Amino acid sequence: MEGEQTVELIRVQLRKQRALAGMNQDEFGKRTNYSGSTVSAVETGTRPVDLPYARRADEILETGGLFESLLHTAQQSAQPVWFMPWLKAERAARQLRYFNPMLIPGLFQTENYARAVLRFDDTRPAQEIEQQVAARLERQEILRLERPPQIVAVIDEYVLRRSDAIMAEQLAHLLRMAELPFIHLHVIPASAGLHVGLDGPLSLARLPDGTWVGHLENHLGGEAADTEEKLATLLARWECVRAIALPEDLSIALIKEVESQHGPQ
Structure with missing residues (x-):
């Protein structure tokens, strides 16, 4: 149906x-x-x-x-067909790794932020956008599981400093997420300059049997990465972006600093 x-x-x-x-x-x-x-x-x-x-x-x-x-x-x-394999892996995962050089990861997006992102395609009907917003928020149910996965996310400082009316709300939400013991946020500072992560976002899920599944998105959709060669490349790139990111405490301090520049909500 x-x-x-x-x-x-x-x-x-x-x-x-x-x-x-x-x-x-x-x-x-x-x-x-x-x-x-x-x-x-x-x-x-x-x-x-x-x-x-x-x-x-x-x-x-x-x-x-x-x-x-x-x-x-x-x-x-409402989810695109190409996204379903990753969605299944995300729901089953024991560990999740996210990096996005341009956007807040979907699991941490507020409703308003998600809606703004989905409106990038200005040909989408409003009803379809609302369905996809609801679907994105529904993904976040894994954060409320009795035994949620360990989640480590790396975000570029550039993403935090976008001047937008919805960013104050989004940053406050991000800080609330960071208070959860199973969520670990790291920020790549602007001083890092060019780095391998600028090639694009990547996601990794470690399943209960210990195997990894990767996911890549682009303008035309996305694809699962589950071959040994592709996973080795994604895991290596993950280690590179994680290595240049700030420690967790300094990352949170930076998010708080950027949030304070938006003023009271």
């Missing part, structure tokens, strides 16, 4: 199950801790269905996880 069809099914079933429970939109909103206008917006499609809403609806309507399950299906359908 295509993502759009699944999302429409969710909306239809939300309206139907709410009506069967004998609640109007305002009553349902009070029970779920949302406003009646938000309930209306979700049911008419002017506001996307997100995971917290789906879970709360399942709880109040006693639908046994129906809406959460349908939402997961819709979000998977």
Whole structure:
């Protein structure tokens, strides 16, 4: 089932199950801790269905996880085919390694930052963008697992210093992520100059059996790197970018310094 069809099914079933429970939109909103206008917006499609809403609806309507399950299906359908092998590896990983010389890694993006990134393609319909924003945020559920993976991310200082209205919020979120014991952030300082990581982003996942899976993205999509030769190259490049990055404490101090330059949120 295509993502759009699944999302429409969710909306239809939300309206139907709410009506069967004998609640109007305002009553349902009070029970779920949302406003009646938000309930209306979700049911008419002017506001996307997100995971917290789906879970709360399942709880109040006693639908046994129906809406959460349908939402997961819709979000998977929203992901491009070339991304699915990496998505599967990311969810199963015990260790994750990320480097991106241009953007905050997807697992740490706020909703507003993710939306801005996905709008780079100005031909995308608004509904498709919202579906992909929801799918990107859903990936972050691995951060809330009882046993999350160890995550090490290297970010270029240039990424932090982009002057943008959404960066203050994004940097504050990044610092909150850094407080989690299983997340380790490192910044390559501007003083490092040219370095091998400028060739492009890379991601690595170590699976439960000890094997590694790599992923590379470009303008046309992305590809998995799972051959011995490709993995050896990616692991070597990872070590290079990690080696020139600041230690964790200095990296956090730099992020805080840049955040302070944005002023109060």
